[in-house]
Amino acid sequence: MHTVPPLRIRQVNQAPVQPGGDYVLYWMTAFRRVRSNFSLQRALEHCRELNKPLLILEALRTRYHWASDRLHRFVIEGMAANQQAIAAAANPGVYYFPYVEPAHGEGSGLLATLAKRAAVVVTDDFPCFFLPRLVKVAGRQLPVRLEAVDSNGIVPLRGTDHAFTMAFHFRRWLQKNLPRWLEKSEFPLADPLKRCELPTFEKLPASITKEWRPADLAKLLAPGGLQALPIDHSVLPASIHGGSAVAETVLKEFLKHRLARYADERNQPDANAASGVSPYLHFGHLSVHEMFTAAVRQEDWSLDCLAKKADGKNSGWWGTSPPLESFLDELITWREIGFNFCTHRPDDYDQYESLPEWCRKSLAKHAKDARPNLYDLDQFESAATHDPLWNAAQRQLVREGRMHNYLRMLWGKKVLEWSASPEDALQTLIHLNNKYAVDGRNPNSYSGIFWCLGRYDRPWAPERPIFGMIRYMSSENTARKIKVKNYLREYSEYSE
Missing domain, CATH: 1.10.579.10 (DNA Cyclobutane Dipyrimidine Photolyase, subunit A, domain 3)
Structure with missing residues (x-):
């Protein structure tokens, strides 16, 4: 069976699994998608092992630094896309609970209340911003086992043992070690909810949904829908829209129309040759594994195309066309060196x-x-x-x-x-x-x-x-x- 690699699973606390719990709880915080998501896949593994349904909690708080209409709308658009995707899956064993905090502190207690009824809680392991601290605090407070699962990049966060200080050295290390993580068994399932039979999820108690009312996403996304929230309304929504469906369209458009020009024209502002996927990667609306798979599918590529010599150079190793090689170097070398640094320098990466x-x-x-x-x-x-x-x-x-x-x-x-x-x-x-x-x-x-x-x-x-x-x-x-x-x-x- 295709299981989540153990290196990507971190047990946050020492609390036990509670086999008598009503469900498995997936607390979605960073990988806000239902495709190619190791966290969701891990939660479903627990569901099958314990014969439990799945509750997915995707919450958005108001008291985070720089909270604004721009960031809130993008995230909420992603929540709406997840709601639609889960509804389309029509799995009676999966319940999606979107929660947008209406005022500072009103979401407090929701996670703990849901966790009391859970057999185990799974969340996302993201090494930046306020999320590591949030997960650490939750681990101390929850009465049930909390696991944080890494679905950040091709290389697991704990796949390296130190912070690299030069891109050349990191690239050379990748060229020696990356092939093992390019094997199919190291990639998440593209559609983990497909053909996933679970016990039917019973409704949450009214006492929970009354105190923490599930978000009316359509209302929040309507004109003026964010005005009542205590966030910065001076930073207006961006021209781009969030959500996995939009992200997949952006990726397809790039691969079809701009990838061929990427190496030569990405530095030209007027050429519009950049990928445009960075916001979707950040909010987890798109998986780097999906991106990699779609990109190399453009050419007749396999692991056999990789050069045998690890020289640290930014060309000649992938065995692809120059545009694709340039894109892969940005997607993996330059993106993942940042995750490497935040993982091994958690206390001062931003200092x-x-x-x-x-x-x-x-x-x-x-x-x-x-x-x-x-x-x-x-x-x-x-x-x-x-x-x-x-x-x-x-x-x-x-x-x-x-x-x-x-x-x-x-x-x-x-x-x-x-x-x-x-x-x-x-x-x-x-x-x-x-x-x-x-x-x-x-x-x-x-x-x-x-x-x-x-x-x-x-x-x-x-x-x-x-x-x-x-x-x-x-x-x-x-x-x-x-x-x-x-x-x-x-x-x-x-x-x-």
């Missing part, structure tokens, strides 16, 4: 002190250098700098919840140059990215922010004021390398 020593020494040496331009957080946030290209990138982030990948690097470098200290620059970058980017608050986005200050990079000569040996970028050089005329026009101050 200045986590930068390599050479970065901190170089930046400290130039900390008192004169800044030709100096801006505060409000000026950055409102795109009120002297630099039209930087302002355009910031406006795209505020308006759309995303930023072109290449310009994001310039965006970060300039904040470093125009801040009173590198520590201030880091806090500005984290705040702006996490507040406005739909894919923020993610290991991958922290990788991008910290790369601007030297993480995963090497010292660059010549030594410069402010930057020291940190890689330097300028708007003038960027405008010479890529075409930005249309981008500047689209995100000018007057194109609101």
